[in-house]
Amino acid sequence: MKHRHLIDIVALPMLLLLIVPLIGLSSRSSLTDLWQAVSSQELQQAVWVTANTSLMAILCVIVGGTPLAVWLSRHPNSRWRTFLVDLPAVLPPAVAGLALLAVFGRTGWLGPTLTTVGWQVPFTPLAVVLAQTFVAAPLYIRSASAALQGVDHDIINAAMVDGASRYELWRFVIVPLAMPGLQAGVAMALARALGEFGATALFAGSMPGQTRTLALAIYINADYDNATAIAMSLILIVSAVVLLLIVKRVEPTHS
């Protein structure tokens, strides 16, 4: 019992550090200021850009990431495969931005070729989508491949004995069983994409209505128009809370 009290006290500072700033943030602006900020064009454009790009990114993550997750789940003991997929997620986002420029930039590997076919990636919404996909995909892939690995082989074998086709096997057995992990992966990746900042700033620039996402707009408004920055932050916080709730709901509990 005594130990429990001790851990309560020792755990408190970090808990406060994590929570108090968020509460402080919400109390720093009046409701009228916030309402005015919500109706500003700047905020609405940023929400529009963020919603569009991160939904596109999450689509890319699912379409491109699922095959990779399946491939990873078939090599559960291969360290280097997991390592390669995890790497982008732990890189500082600014490094991700420079790396993307090195490939898709004007002077990058693919830049000149893309330019000749009339495609220039930097400074476009596509650059935002690429940046978000790059940093968010590993979160989905990791969660999805773990979920796929977790599907009981006896059930798969049983379905095959019962004559399930390949399609039926995936459609009615594997995907439904892995669904909680897939959903959690999508939610985590979406949360990451919504908040992406560093890679976007370097690779896509910051153009209102084009590439200026909420995270970038917050940074630019933080000094001069606090109410707008805070209103934008609250939008991101609420989205993050919703996504975390989804993760908690669908995540298989181990108890």
Next chain:
Amino acid sequence: MHRRSLFMMSGSALGLALLTACTPMSTAVTTGFNLAVAASLKDVMQALDAAFSQQNPRPAAVLQAAGSGALAQQIIDGARFDVFASADRIAMAKVVDAKIITAADVVTLATADMIVVAHPKSTVTQLADLTKPGIKVVLADSTVPAGRYAQTALTNLTAVHGADYVTQVNANVVSREANVRAVLQKVQSGEADAGVVYTADIAKLSDKIIRSIPIPNEYGVKAEYVAAILPRAQADTQAFFAFIQGSSAIPIWRDCGFRA
């Protein structure tokens, strides 16, 4: 509120501990100046501090170089600095409004001109080229001084380049960056063709790295750098403050691309 000040106290205590740990011992003074300076003042302030320290031996100054508005906010929130040097009067006015200093404390240090920069391989070689279709122009956002100055300069240029000049240039703008250094970085890396920055930003860069296209004086914009000594500054800050405004500092300002 109480909790907040506690957090700040532990933060500044940590900062102080780091400062004392990093500062080498010297015969005269044991601490360097603590300067909050606009991003574009970083190099010149370092040079000025080095020159001052030659006459009055002391450790090198600790510089906090960031956007002027962000620095003003930090000072209002209680950060301790000896001097605040801002890239425009708006950020300085915030500190005056917060009653930390008075308007009489504010002095003009120097001015800088706005200049158009282009990547050496870009087709932009003169001011008129900024309107060419397909050119990628990067400006600072209008929330920072460099962005406001740039917009004013472009507007002034309609007098020579036609009424549509601003509209056409703005149509080529692909990004409005959070600070002027990001503008320069995007042009220097070649991702953008051209941008508008301070002369001071490119003072030390060769033509091979960046192509500079001056804006004629009559259409240009003068960025005014202002500074003030903050309350509870170190005892000899006054001497340093006088030095950076004095005649022996002028060559250093000019060398870094400012007018003084």
